[in-house]
Amino acid sequence: MMRLDKYLSELGAGTRSQIKQEIKKGQVSVNGTTAKDPGQRIDEEADQVCFQGRLLRYLRYEYYMLHKPAGCVTACRDKVHRTVMDYLDTDRRDLSPVGRLDLDTEGLLLITNDGALAHRLLSPARHVEKTYAAQVEGTLTEEHISLFASGLEIGDEKPTAPARLVITESGPRSEALLTITEGRFHQVKRMFAAVGCTVTYLKRLSMGGLTLDEDLRPGEYRPLKPEELAQLGLCPGPGENGEN
Ligand code: URA
16 A cells, blocks of 8 residues: 555656646546545555546556667766666656666666665675676687686775686687676676776676567667566566566
């Protein structure tokens, strides 16, 4: 149960004061009766709330997979760049990206209002695997595989945790898949820099059992499917977008 004005503001109907005005104007009804009290308690799953004549559908938690394009920042607001949130066609205000990809990094980004899931995926103690495809300037060899596996000094207090490097192309320009279990600032770029390579292209392919849907072009997004929610350890139930 929650207050009517909070419910409407979570769904992007406006600020609490705008919503109060709309209620005053008779623009909100609950189960067919015009609402008068912004503090009226709403059962999010059972009550039928209409705003300006439209029936609202409440999803407690929403989960989206965005194929982040290069050139946008992983933030909710930015004065200079486009943000990842600009790609979502939603009025909902409580969504945010889980973790961060650099301005020039592409790939899988989960966007949700489920703070507990975000916390779980980002918690260093959970060692959630993230796999990146990288193109680098520099020749990657077998030796790099063991260096990455044993942990690298990248200028932090501690060396990096063991990481899995799979070389897919070796030459003056190399390509590789790198799986890490931490989320340090610019971690992948700093790891390659520590072995003398410069990352020229970076794309996240997966995170904690969730894999980027290659049918999504950069800038496109979609709700997570029930099986993807299950992979993240979530059971989609009524009021979550996995049921669609
Ligand atoms: N590591 C990086 O260096 N950049 C990213 O965007 C993600 C991981």
